[in-house]
Amino acid sequence: MSEPRDARLSGEFEAYRALTLDAVVPAGPDAVRRTVRLRRRRRVATVAVVVAVAVAAPVAAWAALGRQPAPAPATSPEPTTSPAPTGLPSTGASASPSAPAGRIERAELLAATVDLPAWPAGADCRTRGVRLVERAGAGGDVVLSNAAYAYGDVDGDGVPEPVAVLRCLRGPGPYPEQVVAFDRDPAGTPVALGRVFRSDPRRPEWLVAFDARPDGAVRVEVSDRAGTDDTEPDASHRQTRVYRWTDGRFAQTGGPTAFPVEPSPLASTSPSGPTPVSPLFAVTTTPVVYGPPDADGWRRGTTTVTFTNLGPTRLTDVRLTLPDSAEDTHEHTLLEGCPTATHRGSFFYCYPDPLDPGERAVVGLHFMRRTTGPDHQIPVSVERGGEDSAVPGTTTRASITVRFE
Known part of the structure; x- marks a missing residue:
């Protein structure tokens, strides 16, 4: 009873073998070479994955620390120059940090030690190695005014310079005052550029106010009397003078240069001519x-x-x-x-x-x-x-x- 079934199964196998025989490639040298190449490609892919993980790990760690984004990896390696050993001169050019530039902020000026222009004779105020302060402390301090403080491009270099009133706390008032402009030296350190004006009791000339103009000029208002609480408003004369940075110093370029000389307040005249003046x-x-x-x-x-x-x-x-x-x-x-x-x-x-x-x-x-x-x-x-x-x-x-x- 099993023979017809075995005969049928044998026929089916023969038909299947005849159909697929052309697609079967016998094992030989070509098959071996194909197998080897496939295994090499798998190894290269595995190594590439490992390298990618090794590169991505430090990049991810750098980003996790909140630092700047790491640059994208170069597509092709470039030759690099090894740095010179410590203690030996380098043959290549070395980059140095650039000097501070831009506007001098008030905090930077207060933190600096500066040399100042001369004060009026007899003022007994320091000029060398002065540390400016914001408010009165010990006698002899030089106060950097907060109200009388402005910026103007006085030297025409495109960067506005601070111009401020400095007051020396020495002796009884009124205190010696100066209007001084500041700039940076080649190293970037704040220094006094020059004095615009100073009060002088011997002329007499007293500072009232100043302002720095956009065109670089500094306007100073001057009085012939020191301001006091008991001074009559009309007892003093005022003038506006203009100063500019010229040939390495501030020079007056506008306004009166001195107050007119007044006759004695006790002088009088008569038709016959002046009478003797009572002594002052x-x-x-x-x-x-x-x-x-x-x-x-x-x-x-x-x-x-x-x-x-x-x-x-x-x-x-x-x-x-x-x-x-x-x-x-x-x-x-x-x-x-x-x-x-x-x-x-x-x-x-x-x-x-x-x-x-x-x-x-x-x-x-x-x-x-x-x-x-x-x-x-x-x-x-x-x-x-x-x-x-x-x-x-x-x-x-x-x-x-x-x-x-």
Whole structure:
């Protein structure tokens, strides 16, 4: 019974074998080579996957740390130059960090140590290695004003420079002030570019306000009287002056250069001509009495010069003048009552504090002399005046008597 079924199955197998025989490739050298190539491609693909994982891992870690995105890997390797060993000069060019550039911010200026332009004579304010402060501290501090602070491209380099009022806290007010512009040196450090203006009690000229203009000019408003609470609003004169950075310094390019000289407030005229002017000051002196020579051969003596403001207004520009004699020599270290003093030519000038109407001031002068001699007089005068000249009609003259024991 099984033979017909076996015969049928055998026939089916024969038909299937005849149908598929052409598609079967016998094992041989070509088959072996194909197998080897396939295995190599699988190994290369595996290595590529491993390399991709190795590269992706540090990139992912770099991004996870919040750093800048890593650059895309180069498509083809480029030759690189190994850095020179530590301690040996490199043969290639080395990059150096660029100097700070751009506008100097206020915090950077306060953190710097700067050299400043000179203050008025006798101000006793530091100019070398100064650290600016924002608010008053110890005596002698230099305050960087917060209100009087502006920016302007004063030197035309395309970067605005800070321009500010500096105030030296030295002695009784009014304090010495300067308008100073700052810039960067070649290393990028903030430095003082130059002084635009400074208040000077000897001229007298006092700073009222300033502003830095977009075209690089700095406008300064100046008064001939120091601002005080009891100053009449119309008692002072004001001028606007313009300054520009020219040839390495600030020079005035607009506005008046000085205040006009006023006649004495006590002067009067009549049809017959001017009448004598009443003195603006009452001046008295004590004699200088030279004693015997000391161990160094010097004779020494002192005098006091007392003067009173007889005028109706407060005087901020008083000066005392006497000759700078080669024989009767001043001991300037012992000078009393003169916060500011100077020499010019053959004269000595003392600038006391301002005087209110009826107020009296006393100046102590110390002299020394090597030789004896006859009694004589030393002329002295008290007047209103600045560094250059006295105000006409305000001078009161007196004499200091000199005697020898």
